[in-house]
Amino acid sequence: MNIEKDKVVKFHYTLTNDAGETLDSSEGREPLPYLHGHNGIIPGLEKELEGKQVGDKLKVSVAPAEAYGEINPEMVQMVPREAFSGVDDIQPGMQFQAQAPDGSVQVVVVKDVQPEGVLIDANHPLAGQTLHFDVEIAEVRDATAEELEHGHVH
Numbered sequence: 001m002n003i004e005k006d007k008v009v010k011f012h013y014t015l016t017n018d019a020g021e022t023l024d025s026s027e028g029r030e031p032l033p034y035l036h037g038h039n040g041i042i043p044g045l046e047k048e049l050e051g052k053q054v055g056d057k058l059k060v061s062v063a064p065a066e067a068y069g070e071i072n073p074e075m076v077q078m079v080p081r082e083a084f085s086g087v088d089d090i091q092p093g094m095q096f097q098a099q100a101p102d103g104s105v106q107v108v109v110v111k112d113v114q115p116e117g118v119l120i121d122a123n124h125p126l127a128g129q130t131l132h133f134d135v136e137i138a139e140v141r142d143a144t145a146e147e148l149e150h151g152h153v154h
Helices: 043-049 145-150
Strands: 007-016 022-025 032-035 057-062 076-079 095-099 105-114 117-121 131-142
Touching: 043 057, 043 131
Parallel strands: none
Antiparallel strands: 007 022, 007 032, 007 131, 057 131, 076 117, 095 105, 105 117
16 A cells, blocks of 8 residues: 555654754654644655555655744744743753744743843754655555544544
8 A cells, every 4th residue: 555645654764964863763662653645744754755655665855945944033032031930040952832923832942041031942943954764664554534534643
């Protein structure tokens, strides 16, 4: 059975950056499931998996535009320390949840702490990076009616 829209796919993967550092992997875990054609994984990877089948192994490089996007400088901004009420020791690298303009929750990373405020970055941590995947397809099956209705794997 080939991977196509409305199929449930499970795959093992290792994700590395341009330097060859492993960023994530399914090693030692269950394969990652998603519903093909429903935005469950980054577009560039989904496009490369189209037509593949169980047992196929492939290496895929995905440019930022088809992954988590380019770094948006507008998402790096100085905010007042008061925005972190209840947190006494703010350090670079700390992550916080913030409410996005559309009401959703987004993660922001502290880049710098200065007397006038805290420099945060709301870009996805992998924005601006070319992602390299080593993939093995473990399962392809028809989605259930419930999975199609909900738009994700159960």
